[in-house]
Every structure is written in structure tokens, then in C-alpha cells.
Amino acid sequence: MFSYYLNLALRSLRRNIVLTSLMVSSLALGVGSCICMLTVLRLLAGDPLPGLSAHIFFPEIDPQPATGYVPGQAKPMDAFTYVDAMNLLRTRKAHRQSAVSGFKAKIVPQSGNLDPFFTNGVMATADFFPMFGVPFRYGSGWSRSDDDGAVPVVVIADYVNDKLFGGVDSVGRMVRIGERDFRVVGVLRHWAPQPRFYSGGGYGQGDGVFLPLQSALAAGMSTQYFDCYVQGDQRDLRTAPCVWLGVWLQLDSEADAQTYQAFLTHYVGQQIRQGRFVRSDVALLGLTTWLRDEQMVPEDVRQLTRLAFGFLLICVVNTVGLLLAKCLRRAREIGVRRALGASRATIFAQFMVEAGIIGLAGGVLGLAFAQLGLWAIRHEPAEYAPLAHLDVRMFAMTFAIALVSSLVAGMLPAWRACRISPAIQVKEG
Secondary structure, eight states, X not given: OHHHHHHHHHHHXXXXXXXXXXXXXXXXXXXXXXXXXXXXHHHHHXXXXXXXXXXXXXXXXXXXXXXXXXXXXXXXOSSBOHHHHHHHHHHTOXXXXXXXXXXXXXXXXXXXXXXXXXXXXXXXXXXXXXXXXXXXXXXXXXXXXXXXXXXXXXXXXXXXHHHHHTTSOOTTOEEEETTEEEEEEEEEXXXXXXXXXXXXXXXXXXXXXXXXXXXXXXXXXXXXXXXXXXXXXXXXXXXXXXXXXEEEEEOOSHHHHHHHHHHHHHHHHHHHHTTSOOOOOOEEXXXXXXXXXXXXXXXXXXXXXXXXXXXXXXXXXXXXXXXXXXXXXXXXXXHHHHHTTOOHXXXXXXXXXXXXXXXXXHHHHXXXXXXXXXXXXXXXXXXXXXXXOOOXXXXXXXXXXXXXXXXXXXXXXXXXXXXXXXXXXXXXX
């Protein structure tokens, strides 16, 4: 029976190519715009650490002075001073913990064939790699003793290893970063969380070099991301009244999170008694909550996604109107079929099959429109632009949205068609 409905639907659609083209094009434009923006939104709002993010937390405290402070209404600062970060790390209250900050690294190749180049760098402590599940191609991360001794070692990304050493195992070789040489202890497999939440945000191919925090400071590396809450000497961020380090924690259960929250409250109370702090507000945020609070997803992307769905709704309404017009033009044909014994359910099913074909055709054309939109986005100056590609999931969603939209659009015309009175149409015929 389905093959019969399919044959009737194809004949009907071929009978008026212009009207069919209008319906398919209208639906395709709406679907293409939605898929284009959903792809970008999924890229920006996705989970940067699938399978791990539920155990990753970010504590917040507030070392700012009392000016303008209202207890319970102030948001703690989203970074730590060096003193507070080191205090928290020394307590070892979390299963894993790492102090992290980003910086701009200048790499000076030893080969005369390559010019010096800049890449994003990370200064961190040893737990960074196991806590975030960072994969290695060669070697491993550094040890805690390397942290404490400011040993000049480095972990490099795969693309940096490809550029400097042709992709071979470079563990044990030297890399000059700025004015200092660092010994390679590990080379990463491709690892580029989107966004780079741990080092100031941003998107792209990932950070190029990872240094022990103390080694980076000893070599004179300076972070790009700091916020000074009072006036003071900023030449040495280890003593300056500035926040610039993120402290990330791995807490494996709800009980661990509650215990750490209590410890954080106790720590702040201790600092208040010592006269270092005035504000008592603390927070312990899960990774997804922290990403939302930091508004990592640009608001214009969310707004454009809403507009794309609004445009799809307009396209669906337009398709409803075109299908209704087509239904009215075929009233006599429907009346004759009903008079010959076709049931209302049969007429309804026939029109829904026709709407489904329009949806599938709209999905194919919508896929082309989506690819065109993503191509345009990849040529924008946004940091995330090169990552805007359609994956298998969004490919399938294209046809799902197109089919659902067309079936929704076809329900009213199909219902109107099955309500046509055969007696009136046969009499008029």
C-alpha cells in the first residue's frame, strides 16, 4: 500500500513542478539555516571533557576589599592569587588538583629552516594531565617533584612536534621557549577541548606547550590573564594583589564535593581571622555550571539560533499554505477517489506521504544550504570559525528536522483533504 501512496505522491508532485519547487526550497532554507546555527551552537556549547566533566570542579573565593560588599550578594572572583592557589594545592583535599594559567609562548626552532613562532602555552601543576584525561603519543607528563624543583621540562602538542621534529618521538630533545631551553618529556595526541576552559577560554587547535608552573615562572614567563583588585606592585605576580591562576579539582562523589565546600568555607574564615580577607563568600562550581556562569558561548550565537528556528517556523507556515492551495486545486480528484471507495484514512495517508517526500527533498537541499552557511562561517574572523563543520550527528539531524517539519506542515492540508465531501465534488463534476 505504501508503494501505491508513493506512486500517487510522486505523480502529484511532478504535475506542478513550480509549486513543488517552491515548497521544497522554502523548507530547505529554513532547515539549512537551523542546521547551520545548531552546528555552531553545538560546537561552542558542547561538553569539553565528555565522560569527565561531572567530576571537575572550580572553587571560587573573594580576596577583594570590603568596598561595596554586601554579604551573600557578591560573586566571588573567578581566579586565585598565587598565595591562595598554593595554599589550596598544599592541602591535597581533592583527589587531583592543578593550578593553571595561560601564556603566549615564543618557540625558537633549533633548525635554521624554521622561523620563530608563537603558540598558546599553559603553565600548570602535575595533576593537570591525569585530571583532564590528556592523551599522550610519546612520553608522559612531569612529576610533582619536577613541579617543586622548577625542573625545565615541557610537554608539547602533536602539531608542535610535527613542525619541530617531523612527528617522530622527540622525548629527551630540547625546545627553546623564549630565552630558555626545556627538555621534552611528553608529546600529546590531538587534544583540543572546545572551549579551552582551563586557560582563559577560546577555541581552535589547542595549546602548543605545557610547562610546570614553577619552571615557567623561573624562566620569566608571564600570563596574559590577570586582574588586580587593589593598586600594588605587579612586577611579580607571586606577591602582587592580583588573581591570575585557575584552580581545578577532581572530586569523585557528591560527598567529596560537600567536604571540599566545607573546607573552602573554613579556609576563607581562617584568612579573615588573619586579616587577609574581608569577604566570606565562596562557591564550588561544576565544570558545566562554570562554563555557563562565564558565558563561554557568545550571546550572538544563541540569538542567531533562535532567529533561525523562527525563520524555520515561517517556512513551515509557508509550506502549509502552499499545500492547502494544492489540496483545494485537487478537490475534484479527491472527491472522485472518495466516491470510488477510498477512505478518509487513505486520503490522509496519501497526503502525508506526499509531505514526507517534500521533507526529504527539502533535507537534501537544506544540507547544501547548511554547508554553504558553514563555509561562509569558516571565512569569518572568529576564533571558532575553522571548526564549523557538519558531523554525522548533524547530518542525520538535517533530515530529521526536515521530515518532522514537512509532516507537521502536511497535517492540516491532509486533514482538510480527507474532509472533502465526495457527493458535492461528483455533483459539480
